Amino acid sequence: MEQGLGEFGERRAIVLAYVNCMWGECGMASQEFFQPLWNGRNLYEPVLARIVEVADETPDVKTFTLELDGGAIDYLPGQFAEVSVFGVGEAPFGISSSPTWTKRTGYIQVTVRAIGRVTNALHRLKVGDYVGVRAPLGNGFPVEHAEGKRVIIVGGGIGLPPLRSLLNYMLDNRERFGKITVLYGARTPADRVYKGELEEWERREDLEYLDTVDIADEEWQRLGKRVGVVTTLFPILDEQSPIDPPNTVAFVCGPPIMIHFVIIELEKRNVPDENIISTLERHMKCGVGKCGHCAIGHKYVCTDGPVFSWAEMKELEWMCAEPAV
Amino acid sequence: MALLLRKERLDDFLQSLDGQLAAPVRLEHGEVHFAINPPVEQILQDSDYVNSTISPVALLFPQTEVLFKFKLNGKPQIELPKEPKPLIIFGIRSCDVAAMRYLEMFFSRKFIDTPFVERAEKTTLISVACQRPGRNCFCPCCAGGPFLEEGHDLQLVDFGDAFLVEVGSEKGMRLIYARGQFFEPAPYELNEQRNKLAEETLQKFEIASHMGTGVRKLTSRAVSDELWRMMAARCIECGGCAFVCPLCTCFDVVDHSLPCSSNGVICGWRERCWDCCQFAGYSMEAAGVNPRPDKVSRFKRRFYHKLSYFYMEMDGRVGCVGCGRCIQVCFGVVDMPAVVNTLREEKLLGARLR
Numbered sequence: 078m079e080q081g082l083g084e085f086g087e088r089r090a091i092v093l094a095y096v097n098c099m100w101g102e103c104g105m106a107s108q109e110f111f112q113p114l115w116n117g118r119n120l121y122e123p124v125l126a127r128i129v130e131v132a133d134e135t136p137d138v139k140t141f142t143l144e145l146d147g148g149a150i151d152y153l154p155g156q157f158a159e160v161s162v163f164g165v166g167e168a169p170f171g172i173s174s175s176p177t178w179t180k181r182t183g184y185i186q187v188t189v190r191a192i193g194r195v196t197n198a199l200h201r202l203k204v205g206d207y208v209g210v211r212a213p214l215g216n217g218f219p220v221e222h223a224e225g226k227r228v229i230i231v232g233g234g235i236g237l238p239p240l241r242s243l244l245n246y247m248l249d250n251r252e253r254f255g256k257i258t259v260l261y262g263a264r265t266p267a268d269r270v271y272k273g274e275l276e277e278w279e280r281r282e283d284l285e286y287l288d289t290v291d292i293a294d295e296e297w298q299r300l301g302k303r304v305g306v307v308t309t310l311f312p313i314l315d316e317q318s319p320i321d322p323p324n325t326v327a328f329v330c331g332p333p334i335m336i337h338f339v340i341i342e343l344e345k346r347n348v349p350d351e352n353i354i355s356t357l358e359r360h361m362k363c364g365v366g367k368c369g370h371c372a373i374g375h376k377y378v379c380t381d382g383p384v385f386s387w388a389e390m391k392e393l394e395w396m397c398a399e400p401a402v
Numbered sequence: 403m404a405l406l407l408r409k410e411r412l413d414d415f416l417q418s419l420d421g422q423l424a425a426p427v428r429l430e431h432g433e434v435h436f437a438i439n440p441p442v443e444q445i446l447q448d449s450d451y452v453n454s455t456i457s458p459v460a461l462l463f464p465q466t467e468v469l470f471k472f473k474l475n476g477k478p479q480i481e482l483p484k485e486p487k488p489l490i491i492f493g494i495r496s497c498d499v500a501a502m503r504y505l506e507m508f509f510s511r512k513f514i515d516t517p518f519v520e521r522a523e524k525t526t527l528i529s530v531a532c533q534r535p536g537r538n539c540f541c542p543c544c545a546g547g548p549f550l551e552e553g554h555d556l557q558l559v560d561f562g563d564a565f566l567v568e569v570g571s572e573k574g575m576r577l578i579y580a581r582g583q584f585f586e587p588a589p590y591e592l593n594e595q596r597n598k599l600a601e602e603t604l605q606k607f608e609i610a611s612h613m614g615t616g617v618r619k620l621t622s623r624a625v626s627d628e629l630w631r632m633m634a635a636r637c638i639e640c641g642g643c644a645f646v647c648p649l650c651t652c653f654d655v656v657d658h659s660l661p662c663s664s665n666g667v668i669c670g671w672r673e674r675c676w677d678c679c680q681f682a683g684y685s686m687e688a689a690g691v692n693p694r695p696d697k698v699s700r701f702k703r704r705f706y707h708k709l710s711y712f713y714m715e716m717d718g719r720v721g722c723v724g725c726g727r728c729i730q731v732c733f734g735v736v737d738m739p740a741v742v743n744t745l746r747e748e749k750l751l752g753a754r755l756r
Contacts, residue, residue, distance in 0.1 A: 119482050119516040121469040121655075121672070163472050164659030164670045168688070193688030207478050333691075360687045362655050365513035368677070369652035370685055372703075373693075375712040380512055396712050398623055399699055 120365060123161045123209025129184060131204055134270040138235060139200055140173065140188045145210060149183040152176055153217030154243035155356065155384045158187060159364045160199065161209030168195040169361040169379070172212065173238035175245035185212070188238040188270060214364040215383050218243050218354060223326040226352075227255040229314075231339050233307055233331025234263050237270050239356065240330050244278075251283060258285040258318065262307030262335070266290050266297045287313060307335060311342045322347040329355040333402050340387055350388035357382050357390070357401055373401050404588040405567040405578065407558070412565070413442045415584040419577075421488030421524070424461055426451055436461060436491065446493065448560040452536035453495045453725060457648035459502050461489065462521045463509075465645075466675040469517065469655070474668040483517070488524045490577075496547030496554075497539075497725040499529045501648035503553045504719060508651055526573050528556045530565075533603050538726030540609040540739055546723030549600040559596050566592050609729075611739035613709070613720050615746045621711035625745055627698075632750050633741060634701035636734035641678035643704075643737065646727035652677045652684075679703050705741055 130142035152172055161167040174186035191200045202208065220243070228247065232240045240259075247254050259278060263269040269288070278286045287310045289303040303309070314320065325348050329339050336355050343353050359371035359378040366380035374397025376382065385393070385401075394401045407415060416423060425445040427437045434451045436458040437444075471481045494502075506522050509515035532539070532548035541547035550557050555574035558565040566588055569575050578585060619625055644650040654677040659670025677684060680700050686692045694700045707713055708721030728737040744750055 119470065120513055121516070121674075122480060122482060125478060125480075161657075161672075163474055163478050164657050164668060166657045167655060167672075196688065209478070209480075358687065358691075359693065360685050363653075365515075366511070367509065367513070367515050367651065367653070368655065368674075369679065370654075370677070372707070374706065375710060375716055397706055397710070398702065399694070 121211075121363070123159070123167070123211050125207050126185075126210045128202055128204055128206050128208065131202075134188060134272075135268050137192075137200075138188060138190045138270055140186055140270075141199070141202075141208075142174075142184045142186050143208065143210060144184055149179050150185065150212060152179070152185075152213030154220065154246045155218035155239050156213035156215045157239075157361075157364070157383065158185065158210050158212030159214060159361075160187060160189075160195075161211075162195055162198040162202070163207075163209060165198040166195045167209070167211075167362075168193070168199075169214070169364055171239035171242070171356075171383075173241050175242045175249065177246055177249035185210075188235070188241075190235050211364060215379060216381065218328060218384050219386075220246065222352075222354075223247075223328075224253050225255060227321060227325045228257045229260065229320070229325060229327040229343075230258065231260045231307060231327060231329045231331070232262070233335040233339075234268060235270065236331030236335070237261060240328060241271060241274070243328060248281075248284070255324070256285065256318065257283070258314065259287070260307055260310045260314070261286070261288040262290070262310070262331075263288075264291050266294050285318060306338070307331075308338050308342050311346070315346075320346045320348065323349060323352075326352045326354065329353065333358070336402055343387075350391065351386050353387035354384060355387065355390070355402075356384050359383075373397060373399070404593060405569075405585040406588040406592070407565045407567050407585055409447075409563055409565065411584050412447075415581065416442055416445065416492060418581055418584070419490050421490060423490050423492060424458060425492040426454055436493075448493075448530045448558070449534065452532075452534065452539070453497070453727075455727075455730075456646060457498050457501060457725065457727070458491050458494050459498060459505055459648045461491065462502070462525060463505060463518055463651070466673050467517060469672045469674055471669070471671045472659075473662070474659070474670070475666075486521045486524055488526075489521070490526045490528060492528045494527050494529045495532060495725070496529055496550045496557075497541045497544075497723040498648055499527050499550055499553050500541075500544075500546040500719075500723045501725070502527060504649055504717065504723075505651065507718065526555045526577060528558065528574075529554045531557055531559045531600075531603075533560060533599060535603065535607050536726060537608050538729040539607060539724065540611045540726060541724035542604055542607060543611040543613050543739075544720055544722045544724035546725065548603045549596075559599065561592065561595070566596055609726070609739055611722075611724065611742045612746050613722065613742060616742035617709050617711055617714060617720060619745045619748075620705065620709045626748075629744065629748065629750070630702055631698050633736050633744060634698040636736045637680065637697060637701050638734055639680045639682070639697060639700075640731075640733065641680055642731035642733075643728040644678035644680065645676055646731050648723060648725060648727075649708075649721055650676070650678070652679060679707070701736075708738065709742070 125146045126143040129144050132140040157169050157171045159167050159169050170187040173188040179185050189196050189199055191197045230240050289305050293304045327343050329336050357378050361371040361379040362368040364379045366377040371378035374393050390401050422438050424436045424438050426434050427440045427444045429435050434454045436454050473479045509518040554570040557568040653674040655674050657672050659668050662669035685694050722738050
């Protein structure tokens with residue numbers, strides 16, 4: 078573990094030890110690495126964060142750029158933050174900025190859809206307002222596992238934010254990964270998040286980007302772009318850049334029904350279960366494996382996840398005799 | 403090392419302890435409750451009570467507790483609760499000591515739960531070994547008693563006019579060292595008598611709960627969906643079992659706020675309160691998705707948590723200490739021994755399932 082820590086130092090080592098546990102290589106890393114990584118004295122005390130920018134992504138999705146008291150934090154793509162609106166409550170969000178971007182700017186970003194009490198209150202906040210943050214939490218994507226392999230990123234609607242963190246991280250470390258393909262599906266063109274960045278990804282040479290919407294609008298039709306669910310992109314992929322199963326790692330994020338059908342497509346193409354990486358969604362109240370709300374069988378989505386491989390999910394479903402996805 | 407504490411010296415000993423003292427007292431309608439600093443003459447002795455209605459672990463993990471307070475006036479200000487005072491729990495029963503040790507493990511696993519662990523570090527447990535188990539007790543089935551071999555700081559064994567004092571930890575040792583005047587060395591024969599007493603007590607239990615069989619049947623998925631449905635149908639989702647269970651740790655987190663001055667300053671607090679996995683809204687997500695929408699899946703969840711081998715492997719013990727409180731509160735007779743014995747017999751066992 079001592080090698081290759083680079084600029085991230087000790088805290089990074091801690092997180093890596095955790096990720097390795099996921100793949101059954103858990104050494105003597107023991108308990109210490111789970112001490113609060115934020116600077117609160119109390120496990121439940123959030124760090125204050127000032128909102129420095131609010132960007133409208135879609136009519137009901139906003140991206141908040143946060144400046145944390147006590148400086149930037151280090152994290153892995155796929156880890157999440159518990160964001161508090163004081164007086165309303167706390168809710169978990171995948172960190173949508175990449176660790177490399179945070180290192181450059183000192184900020185972190187979360188992308189939030191107004192859907193419940195906390196998220197609606199969050200949407201009413203403006204630049205200069207304060208929220209509370211406890212981060213980073215969760216295991217994060219196993220980026221080491223994907224090194225040197227072909228990467229397929231499949232996102233659906235609001236499932237893109239954690240994948241955007243992963244993709245931007247990979248683009249900043251481009252030489253460590255093989256060919257990268259992004260498949261993105263949304264309900265309508267207006268429901269796509271990060272529209273500016275999507276265009277940029279489409280233009281990039283070192284990245285294959287395909288997108289589709291379920292229901293097109295006039296502009297979309299005029300441009301002659303694809304219509305259909307995200308799984309309809311797989312036949313196109315088969316033609317222009319076929320999947321080489323053992324050397325491919327797929328990251329899937331989106332609504333459960335989409336995850337279900339994308340996994341079927343990947344299985345059809347013989348991608349090994351260990352190489353299909355997805356996230357499970359549960360109501361994570363405390364984020365630190367204590368409150369019990371996110372437990373599936375004997376795993377806590379907040380500390381053992383939220384990132385699981387399809388192999389782990391299947392095993393988990395058997396162990397607890399209930400569906401995980 | 404074994405010591406003797408004469409009963410006439412007990413009151414003086416209790417009064418000599420530093421910090422808050424929690425001890426069992428009997429309330430107006432007969433139920434037993436752990437009170438903080440009660441008058442010494444009201445403290446119940448071993449033979450006076452079976453156990454408290456609510457486990458004394460609630461002193462460390464209370465039903466509601468403030469996590470922090472905040473004041474919103476420009477930049478929010480956060481105020482953490484004060485550090486807890488030292489606490490000595492006298493008269494805690496063996497099952498609750500076992501529960502306390504489980505909670506300490508659970509709350510310091512991976513992340514350290516500051517509110518609980520800070521309190522636990524300052525808490526000393528003086529347990530009294532049970533010699534008269536209640537009619538709902540089944541601790542011998544779950545490694546929860548009636549006499550403790552480990553886990554206690556001090557364990558008292560009642561010998562009529564004196565207590566045999568057993569030291570189980572460094573904390574307990576320190577407590578005794580500072581108060582040597584109350585103790586005398588115990589005669590060697592007393593140890594033998596103590597073991598005999600423990601054996602005799604084991605014969606007095608009325609209920610058996612075959613935990614091992616329950617664990618095996620449940621983990622190997624030998625239980626039919628039909629049986630789960632029949633058991634779940636008896637559950638009225640009151641949450642009583644989780645609220646009296648000393649091993650149940652689930653909690654909800656809630657914010658409260660209100661204006662606290664005329665110039666628009668908002669004051670508030672964030673608190674956690676017990677929650678129960680049997681409630682329909684327990685795992686409901688903001689988008690309206692509920693991973694456990696039906697009672698059967700929630701009922702299964704509760705017993706998978708308590709009995710699944712994978713939990714046992716992680717927690718080091720079965721999720722029950724045999725205190726019997728769930729038997730007391732369950733209207734539907736789907737408490738722990740009832741469910742375990744149903745799993746064992748593979749059929750629902752009539753109105754009183756035991």
